[in-house]
Amino acid sequence: MTELKVEADAAEVGFDADRLKRVDTHFRRYVDDGRLAGWTIAVARRGRVAHLSHYGSRDLEAGLSVEADTLWRIYSMTKPITSVAALMLYERGALELTDPVSRYIPSFADLRVYKAGSALNPATVPATEPVRVWHLLTHTAGLTYGFHHAHPVDEMYRLKGFEFGGPRGMDLAATCDAWATLPLLFQPGTEWNYSVATDVLGRVVEVASGKSLDEFFAQEIFTPLGMTETAFSVAEGDRDRLAALYVPRPGGGLVRNTSLAEAITRPPSMLSGGGGLVSTAHDYHRFTQMLAGGGELDGERLLGPRTVRYMTRNHLPGGADLQEFGRPIFAESSFAGVGFGLGFSVVVDPLAGKALTSTGEFAWGGLASTAFFIDPAEEITAMFFTQLMPSSTYPVRSQLRTLVHQALVD
Structure with missing residues (x-):
């Protein structure tokens, strides 16, 4: 040591x-x-x-x-x-900052955005633009954390078992797929919200690097x-x-x-x-x-x-x-x-x-x-x-x- x-x-x-x-x-x-x-x-x-x-x-x-x-x-x-790690891959041409995340995590295609309602009955609209790698890096993707306790979508994360960490036995790929089923807080790139975005970025690193x-x-x-x-x-x-x-x-x-x-x-x-x-x-x-x-x-x-x-x-x-x-x-x-x-x-x-x-x-x-x-x-x-x-x-x-x-x- x-x-x-x-x-x-x-x-x-x-x-x-x-x-x-x-x-x-x-x-x-x-x-x-x-x-x-x-x-x-x-x-x-x-x-x-x-x-x-x-x-x-x-x-x-x-x-x-x-x-x-x-x-x-x-x-x-x-x-x-x-x-x-992500910027190292960017320098090598393995990813672009403007790439849609769905290029690496297909479940991130066709995301929905929260509009109104409760965690049990939310109204959503389609995302007007894809979540991109730079949104993950800047926490502007519209993702969140269950522990915020500030928004119905936060509660939706908790109901799925995501407050601090996630359900035992679920790997990173499955976790990202689970988050993709939940609505975004806002249209990508329009606000900043501290979130699981860097965990999703970690999965992008895995797919882009093959490791x-x-x-x-x-x-x-x-x-x-x-x-x-x-x-x-x-x-x-x-x-x-x-x-x-x-x-x-x-x-x-x-x-x-x-x-x-x-x-x-x-x-x-x-x-x-x-x-x-x-x-x-x-x-x-x-x-x-x-x-x-x-x-x-x-x-x-x-x-x-x-x-x-x-x-x-x-x-x-x-x-x-x-x-x-x-x-x-x-x-x-x-x-x-x-x-x-x-x-x-x-x-x-x-x-x-x-x-x-x-x-x-x-x-x-x-x-x-x-x-x-x-x-x-x-x-x-x-x-x-x-x-x-x-x-x-x-x-x-x-x-x-x-x-x-x-x-x-x-």
Whole structure:
């Protein structure tokens, strides 16, 4: 197991060391007062790790500390990996961003769109244009999540067994076919809604590449980048390294979530490109450095630099932000001043978002409060790992961004 290590003094890469210590001081309080069990934080600049810290417990009940080799469920931080896989195939000519998804998943032909009514008796109309690959990448396909609890179509997903995950024994192909029987929330390309779109994209990757999603990830992304601990399940011998999953206890403290937490301990029937991976700080750091390096790391190039720049631009129509174009629901990003690229949130106006960051910062996070951001203007990457659901519980992401940027002094 390769561990992430500090590679530069803070001052060498433009940080004030004392100001950078505020990151740990602040987030220790989350553990000390019982809001989080424990965490890992890593901050790098110009490709060199300048700050790395671990604090608290990976398992409160067992009394186990967070360590450098702790395994974390990264949930939706899987989405950028799936998006990179799709863009790798795009670069090879194996798919076009404008391709109808039905070219790869025939059940996605002739979709219907919700118009009115209840989950049990919806009125629908035909889709006026096909769902395309770029709709999946940008969450503008009209798909949804059952856990949103915001729309009759969300309820229809839940009635089919899709809230967190899906029915046991159903593989990715069957899952996509099941989603295709449900109406879209809106006409493709007309709105933004956080959804299972990246899971569908994972199936497109499988068909376009001729490989299962786990094979593609392992052969084309994880092995070249040295991400030896990232997978769709945790081997039995490594389960003591897996952080426990928690939810807030009403009135304070934490409650262990065992039902959802145990899913990662067995190979899944459905390979979720939208939220199925477990990883380590070392491994995900390698992925962020590849992106920060314009698609290349240590001589291994996954994407061309122009492709990385293209996918991390705001692709919402008319340059809109999520506040204008998105539905007011849970997502792994704030909405004001933030657009969306091909797999990432993208800051378009830090002033509108009241965020101490740069235009062009791209990021995403996961359901258990993990997060990363990459600021190309300042050449910064930062990651936060913990295991608290839902990620909207505390403003961890905005606070991490502020605490990292306030420490820059060059």
